[in-house]
Amino acid sequence: MSHDVAIAGVGMHPWGKWGKNFVEYGVVAARAALADAGIPWADVDLIVGGETVRNGYGGYVAGATFAQALGWNGARVATSYAACATGAQALDTARARILAGLSEVALVVGADTTPKGFLAPNAGERYDDPDWLRFRLLGMTNPAYFALYARRRMDLYGATSEDFAQVKVKNAKHGLSNPNARYRKEVAAHDVLSSAIVADPLHLLDICATSDGAAAVILCSVEYARKHGLSDVRIKAISTVTPTFPNTVIDMPLMSTESSAGGVPEFTFKQSIGQAAYEEAGIGPDDVDVAEVYDLSTALELDWIEDLQLCKQGEAEQLLRAGDTTIGGRIPVNPSGGLACFGEAVPAQALAQVCELTWQLRGQAAGRQVEGARVGITANQGLFGHGSSVIVAR
Amino acid sequence: MTATTPAIEGWFTTGPEPALIGSACTTCSTVFFPRTAGFCRNPACNGDEFTDTELSRRGRVWSYTDAQYQPPAPYIAPTDPYVPFALAAVEVPEGIVILGQVADGYTVDDFQVGDEMELVVETLYTDDTGDRTIWRWRPVPVEPVETKEA
Numbered sequence: 001m002s003h004d005v006a007i008a009g010v011g012m013h014p015w016g017k018w019g020k021n022f023v024e025y026g027v028v029a030a031r032a033a034l035a036d037a038g039i040p041w042a043d044v045d046l047i048v049g050g051e052t053v054r055n056g057y058g059g060y061v062a063g064a065t066f067a068q069a070l071g072w073n074g075a076r077v078a079t080s081y082a083a084c085a086t087g088a089q090a091l092d093t094a095r096a097r098i099l100a101g102l103s104e105v106a107l108v109v110g111a112d113t114t115p116k117g118f119l120a121p122n123a124g125e126r127y128d129d130p131d132w133l134r135f136r137l138l139g140m141t142n143p144a145y146f147a148l149y150a151r152r153r154m155d156l157y158g159a160t161s162e163d164f165a166q167v168k169v170k171n172a173k174h175g176l177s178n179p180n181a182r183y184r185k186e187v188a189a190h191d192v193l194s195s196a197i198v199a200d201p202l203h204l205l206d207i208c209a210t211s212d213g214a215a216a217v218i219l220c221s222v223e224y225a226r227k228h229g230l231s232d233v234r235i236k237a238i239s240t241v242t243p244t245f246p247n248t249v250i251d252m253p254l255m256s257t258e259s260s261a262g263g264v265p266e267f268t269f270k271q272s273i274g275q276a277a278y279e280e281a282g283i284g285p286d287d288v289d290v291a292e293v294y295d296l297s298t299a300l301e302l303d304w305i306e307d308l309q310l311c312k313q314g315e316a317e318q319l320l321r322a323g324d325t326t327i328g329g330r331i332p333v334n335p336s337g338g339l340a341c342f343g344e345a346v347p348a349q350a351l352a353q354v355c356e357l358t359w360q361l362r363g364q365a366a367g368r369q370v371e372g373a374r375v376g377i378t379a380n381q382g383l384f385g386h387g388s389s390v391i392v393a394r
Numbered sequence: 395m396t397a398t399t400p401a402i403e404g405w406f407t408t409g410p411e412p413a414l415i416g417s418a419c420t421t422c423s424t425v426f427f428p429r430t431a432g433f434c435r436n437p438a439c440n441g442d443e444f445t446d447t448e449l450s451r452r453g454r455v456w457s458y459t460d461a462q463y464q465p466p467a468p469y470i471a472p473t474d475p476y477v478p479f480a481l482a483a484v485e486v487p488e489g490i491v492i493l494g495q496v497a498d499g500y501t502v503d504d505f506q507v508g509d510e511m512e513l514v515v516e517t518l519y520t521d522d523t524g525d526r527t528i529w530r531w532r533p534v535p536v537e538p539v540e541t542k543e544a
Binding site: 120121123125127132133134135136137138139140141144147148149150151152155156196197198199200201202245246248249250255256257258259260261262 | 401402422424425426427428435436437456457458459460461462463464465466467468469470479480481483488489490491492493494495502506507508518528
């Protein structure tokens, strides 16, 4: 039996730093997705919201918050939270109800308003919360974790700061004409290398910003899509896997790994995320035409390329240098411009990746089109063991 | 009256040879850090009892970085103006990679992946109870007999 569901419509609110209520962004994205699908809100029978933890109670119950804002229509409601993987989990919830025949048309929406500067934990004293403790005991910020991974690429594979800068140069170019991107400006390697070092070896321009933004996806059953003559883009897989014990690669926000003394699993956590998606879709890395990966830092994009098996371990720099990951190359990565051009709006980001792939597969990614793209994969990971990878195809 | 106390209770010993305190499952022997209780997180084990175990004081650098900008609260900067510090993830022989700040006076230029580090205890910040201490990683001096190749 097929586990496909159809992507009937997608929409976004542009990323930026507007300081408005997250609900406004979510409504704009939701209405854009509904209009894109040509489906009236009254026909949506399930709404799944991506929770935001920095916007009070309305953010905790985002599904209902968006439903009320769009005007109560009696739809079933769910709210998902999986940190950066929130969007994938919300999609998976919608897909499950559609495949079970319990819902027909679902609106999945995530939106956020973010504070300036480093993402920090909520206020209060919490000696049993690792996300609080890592700041109190170590001063360990998010970029410091990204820097650990970057430094390992340098010491193990010979990556250079210039390589990392070239990821930014590429993504800045990709995002130039993306109307939803926050940063639409060419960046030279020199700009990256001369920006301040935040966490050695990463410079300010190697690290993604935090942004406001919203993304929405309308999912429906394949039957519904056929009956109404909707888009032929399908979701083939949604991987929301957790790690396999022992998780021996240090993960934000933890201060330690589990012990490798008793042996390690075949795949690291990040490798297992893509692997599970490929298995679910019944395809392999060779079938992928385009990838949207979570470039919280420039170096992390290189990690993801390998974790998705788009090349062997330690070879992502070669792909980059050969232009393979640039639009027009063998396997374009982050044609949207990625987080480098968007900045991170946590509950919306995994959905934004799916929006981009949908436009790519429909041939509607004006100015950044990957020609002939038929299969796309996303990758990201949320704090505390949340995998996120979505495969779309047409 | 002020005293020197750990910034967090029960995570490490103090004295001339300080060590991190982990928990060893009495059923499957898996070692965890930070300490744990109540249930073993090895999926093949139903153990619920642990004994405290001091972890090896030396390990090898898995990776490292620094904090060029002052981290946000709840981090408490010990100095004003802020002085950047280095951070290292160190793999101890128990197979656990453990993050820590690097000892005062060392920067990321003083070690690389694979180098040996040793655990020390230093002051993290000072509050109205006195100095609050934390574990840190300090590079182990390389024997000066060999010349390091560039």
